[in-house]
Amino acid sequence: MKVKRESEFFLTLPIMIVFCVIVLLLPVCGSVPLTGWVQSPGHPRGYDPNSRLTWKECAPTGHRITLTLIHLDLEESLDCEDDSLKIFADEELLFKLCGRKSMKELQASINPFLHSSRGGCLSVSFLADYSNPERHTGFRGFYAIQDVDECTDPENECTQLCNNYIGGYRCFCRPGYVLDPDEHTCHVSCSEDRNGSREGVLMSPGWPEPYPENSVCSYTLAVEEGLQFELTFTGLFDVEMKENGQCTDSLTIKPLSGDVRTFCGRKPPSFFVTRSQHVEIIFRTDHKGANRGFSLSYRVREMNCVGPVTPSSSLISQHSYSEYPTGYKVKVKCDKGHVLKSIQSAEVEYESTCQNNGEWSPVIACEPVDCGIPELHELMELSDKDPPTTYKKQISFKCNSQYYQLDKTGHFTCNAEGYWESESGQKLTEDSPKCEPVCGMNTEVSSGGRVFGGKQARLGQIPWQLLHKTHTRGGASLISDYWALTAAHVVDGYEQSTLNWLGGIIDGLDKNAVTMETEKIIIHPNYTRVGKGKEQKNFDSDIALIKMSARVPLGPNIRPVCLPKKTHEPVMEGTVSGFGGFERGSKSKILRYGHIQEYPLDECDPVKLPVTDNMFCAGDDVKSIDSCKGDSGGPLFSPVLGSGSPDQPYRLIGIVSWGPPGCGNASFKAYYTKVKNYLDWIKETMEKN
Template sequence: MKVKVQKERALTLLNMIVFCVIVLLFPVCGSVLSTGWVQSPGHPRGYDPYSNLTWKKCASTGHKITLTLIHLDLEESFECEDDALKLFADEVLLFNLCGRKSMRELQSSVNPFLHSSPGGCLSVSFLTDYSNTERHTGFRGFYTIKDVDECKDPENECTQLCNNYIGGYRCFCRPGYTLDSDKHTCQVSCSEDHTGSQEGVLMSPDWPEPYPENSVCSYTLAVEEGLQFELTFMGVFDVEKENGQCIDSLTIKPLYGGVQTFCGRDVPPSLLTRSQRVEIIFRTDHKGANRGFSLSYKTRGMKCTGPVTPKSSLNPQHAEYPTGYKVTVKCDKGHVLKSHESAEDEYEAICQKNGQWSPVIPCEPVDCGIPELPELMELSEKEPSTTYLNQISLKCENEYYQLDKNGNLTCNADGNWVSESGQKLTDDLPKCEPVCGINTDAFFGGRVYGGKPALIKQIPWQLFHKKSPRGGASLISDYWALTAAHVVDGYETTTMNWLGAIVDGKSQNPVSMETEKIIIHPNYQKVGRDSPSNYDNDIALIKMSARVPIGPHIRPVCLPEKANEPVKEGTISGFGRIKDEKSSRYLLYGHVQIHPLGECHSEGLPVTDNMICAGGDEVDSCQGDSGGPLFSPVLGYGSPDKPYRLTGIVSWGPLGCGNKNLKGFYTKVQNYLDWIKETIEKNSK
């Protein structure tokens, strides 16, 4: 018993010695709130197998906890997988320790890091396995919870002075400054109220010495209605500015009108505020040694100035107007009064005592709105601006149509869209007309009589009347086609069905068109459709009952130009008779040369200047080709710059087809351009 008591006394004495060492190494001041020990089970006699310890200690706000290990003796193992001491700060693992470390080693490599954040926690986890090859004493540490000195933290944001106390800190200011509501920023008490004063001087704090930091000075000027303030800067103006940006600033805010902010060293001009109340705000940051400003203020009678509202003029016109003065406000050209149902553009306004006009009705630009456009036409932009002087442009909906004139329009002052020539859109509306004379697949060679089949996109203007009378026609727009008069003679009051977009007469997917009108040239002599004695003026116009769906397979051919060089060759096409005297199932084409009329045999029938004579080496049009096209240039040589044009219409020829000594006759389309244009205009919707 005596031995046990002596051992306990010795242990107590040892602890006191160790504590004294710790106190010497880590001074403990009056801010320490709590201290204590944490150690392994059985220390210092040694820990048993399967020993474990979990310990956690937290500090309150404004405090932190530190731990100092003074002893470490655990079983050594790879990555401390047998026995281990794990140390955490704020739930983050700092160390995983095992083996032996001296006090010096602990002091240098472990203890400096064993502390929590302010208000944080430290925790310890000690766990051993089933056996040890030798006895190990474990670990022991000393913890303290003490106050944090926030004033030593450069991020505490006190702009001047700081006072630390147990559990927190407080910012305070030097004499002449007040603590802002944020409890960190010290500001100069420099706000002044000059209400009722009609003249005086305003200066930055400490003028003419450098102004203090963190200043927010508000100077209020206010007088009775009918007066305004005039501000004049005096002497030096020096407000901090860097790289073109205001670091400190002087802001002038009148009751009416725009706010102005000044900085730098350029003296601002005198200001007539046009306001009976003005607030002047001077702001500075936490650094700088600039001198600030000095300005005088005085009052003068209130005046009104123009304009009353943007985009308007006054009558009469003066630089200033006294209170009570009445003027007529007139909106500028192309503008009308806002919220007025009628197109009013003027009203009367009176200058008020506060220097403002009343009433104030804004002038807004005339709006032409989105125009109503015909079928096939659309705007180039989806949501264009439609007000005065804005422009829009029109376009056709697809590539197979083009405008017949310029589609640029401008909104004028009367609210109308006008063309570049100045005409109203309703009087000068562009039209979308099919692009003519263009195909998408050209091929060379072949002929009609015994000719070569055409491809589907080669001759897209070719139309075909399959039933009696069998014949052809040429599409010249999305409503009109040209054919020979003798093909439709006697059918003027009959609905004929024409086929397009085919090269095979048995096609199951043709574009089918019904006729609305058939108009034969008035000078054509109706002497019998099957065997007329005169083919002069053998031309007729066909109007379809509905718009032809223009696309890659069906599109019009161009009409010839009025003045043009004589055409020497071209291409003919049709579904007419071939060598075996049967009608062709397929659309055939071939190239022909154009000859002087005198070289062509007519077998006694009259030949006129309204005809073209053409043929080639066993190339000829034949029965069933009548009304079809003779077009130039030769198929395969057309282009957007040189479109295919309808030179002739298959009309008549001597008996027999394909005889190289005989040529065919074609109606000369160039001679009928005026009749075609006038007839279409007269019979259009």
């Protein structure tokens, strides 16, 4: 590449030599020319067609390279498509030139921009096409490598003073400051080691004048074991703080052990004892501000101990002190509901001695007693998955099915003895809640209909209705998830047999019925049994309990009915249901129901059988609604179907027992076992079995 004539080279040589001598100890040296010329081939005579030239020069560190065009005469074309001069800085195109420009034009619009970045490069690309209709002299430019004054660059990061030299710059500090190892930041040398000093005064640099910026002062206080420092702030306290309360500058007091405290603002810290034989006081400032700092005095005093020895405990001593001297012994007693952590027992007390370093020894933590996760009954779970189980914490139980509810409160608190305690003060083991079936609720509400000639029930309307059809057809009422009630005469003679009952259906032939197998059949002891083939002479106490061999799977279509209350007033109206006879005595495969009312016994024809106070009669004179053969053992419940609610659940008031041979005769009424007379027997029998 031809960039200069021979005579020009010799003109620039002395400059290069002098530069290298001057900066011999600096990074810029060697064969890098400081100045030179770059021009088109044949200049100034003119360039030939298809002429080409490329040129590139880079500046050393701390320098930049500039180019000054003094002549430009190229063929003019649209967008300089024919002949062109391209000038690049750091690989980025600055200008694409062609045509003629005067020196004045070049100085005004081109030359001020022809320079590289610090340590960067300039490059030139000249290209002429195949034709040249008239002679053009080309271009010529002068390049120079110049030192950059980094001190004028705001990004040089010198915090105080800057000194520029050829090829670089150095930061330095004002008197009283030292330069950090980062060679840019100035700070005050203000750290002191006052090891062994028992009293004195510490002040921020320059006190009481404003403290300097970028300060990190560390004052170290240290004395022998058995002593501690107490600090008192004197005079003005003025350490820069933001409006939001955060510290811009800060004073931090850091004892060998204990809490670290940081202060700022205008409110002086109060007197305090460090409880440490070694204290480091650190004062930090940022790069600006005019605050005045702090002044504090320190002195030593004998070490002592304060209580409590450990959280959740108290001291037992012959004398009560705010501070205890070295060697003093106390008894440490855990607070109520806490025990010693490292002792596997219910111990709550131990002896501790005040040491020279102001610490108690031994120190055994007092931790809250833990009642643990209690054993859960079947169908029960905790309201919270992983509840805390320590002293005074609470847990709650709930049933894991919507068809069950707790029989009593499910809230318990961990007491000081480590037992879960109910709101009434009883232990969980003594007063444990249980999940009992929700009784007397159905899925669907309806009204109207009959049993004898009655209306068909819909699925879920009478979910406690059970059906037995293996021997003599009969019904029963589910009263829990294990027990059912029926008439004694339905199961008389089958006590030792295994009977199957069907539930959760309204169609006696439904293949999806829930089948329940009996484990026990318990007939009331006052019921008068008869031999096979003999007629029943007395239906008093016509009631029996059936225990199933497995828990009945409760759901929307199979649920228990509630038992009546002992104080229940006479029911004037209720609903009877069953799979028994309807319309001319034919048995129904569909569950039917109807509403009937209770009548005084003197208005009912006893059909020559004895009537007792354990019975009542019911029917309907207008619509001839009645229970019939095959309905025996089934329920008569109140309120009438369609009127039940959570506040007024359905209750079993009667069991279909006996009646006249014809069904639905207005002159005769059917008789029902009065369930409320047998509540004690039902409860005792279920508890024993």
